[in-house]
Each structure stands twice: as structure tokens, then as C-alpha cells.
Amino acid sequence: MKSLMQRLAMGATCSMALALTLSAPVSAAGDPVEGAKKAYTCLGCHGVEHYVNAYPTYKVPRIAGQHEAYLVAALQAYRAKTRHHPTMQANAGLLSDQDIADISAYLASQGK
Numbered sequence: 001m002k003s004l005m006q007r008l009a010m011g012a013t014c015s016m017a018l019a020l021t022l023s024a025p026v027s028a029a030g031d032p033v034e035g036a037k038k039a040y041t042c043l044g045c046h047g048v049e050h051y052v053n054a055y056p057t058y059k060v061p062r063i064a065g066q067h068e069a070y071l072v073a074a075l076q077a078y079r080a081k082t083r084h085h086p087t088m089q090a091n092a093g094l095l096s097d098q099d100i101a102d103i104s105a106y107l108a109s110q111g112k
């Protein structure tokens with residue numbers, strides 16, 4: 001039989017965890033469901049299944065299952081044109097910050 005203090009302590013831990021979950025910032029975090037829709041055009045090249053473009057066959061970097069922060073940084077760098085690659089600069093140039101967050105959240109959740 002647990003003491004009253006132990007029960008109170010456990011209750012406090014649980015409600016703290018719940019509060020942390022509920023207070024997670026919604027706007028800053030990427031939404032993987034939105035990201036799945038927005039990443040549709042990306043998958044023509046970044047085929048999530050096998051990471052090789054179907055035709056013509058050339059390797060495209062694996063982006064599914066990549067760390068979210070890495071994907072955000074890469075897309076922002078292409079958009080800012082500090083990372084060079086004409087194709088990806090064109091693709092990333094169309095994305096808003098929210099698009100980048102959503103797409104990165106979606107891709108990071110894939111391939112695990």
C-alpha cells in the first residue's frame with residue numbers, strides 16, 4: 001500500500017507530463033498530415049520507397065526518415081540560395097516556413 005505522499009507525488013508527475021504535452025507549441029511545429037499533401041510533388045524525384053528516381057534513373061538523396069531539423073535547414077538553405085542546386089532551389093523557393101516545417105515533419109516520420 002503506497003503512502004499518501006507517494007500517491008500525491010505520482011499524481012503531480014502525471015499532470016505535469018500532461019501539461020507539457022498540451023502546451024506543445026502548435027504553430028511552430030510541423031504538421032505531418034499537411035506535410036504529406038505538400039510533399040507530393042517532391043516524391044516524383046525523392047521516391048520514398050527506394051530513393052532512386054524511376055526514369056531517368058539517378059540517385060536522389062534519401063530524405064524520408066531524415067532528421068526533421070536537418071530537412072528544415074537544408075530546405076531553408078536552398079530557398080536562401082546559400083546551398084546550390086538549381087532544381088532544389090526552384091522547389092524550395094515555392095515553400096513558406098510553414099510548408100517547410102510541415103514537409104519536414106512528414107518526411108521525418110517516414111521510413112522508420
Ligand code: HEC
Nearest residue numbers: 041042045046060061063071074075084085087088091103
Ligand atoms: C526534379 C527533382 C526533384 C524534386 C521535384 C525535388 N527534389 Fe529535393 N533534391 C533533388 C536532388 C537531385 C537533390 C540533391 C541536390 C544536391 O546535391 O544538393 C535534392 C536534395 C534535397 C534535399 C537535401 C538532402 C540532403 O541529403 O542533403 C532535401 C531536404 C530535399 N531535396 C527536399 C525536397 C523537397 C521537400 C521537395 C519538394 C518540395 C523536393 N526536394 C523536390 C531533386 C529533387
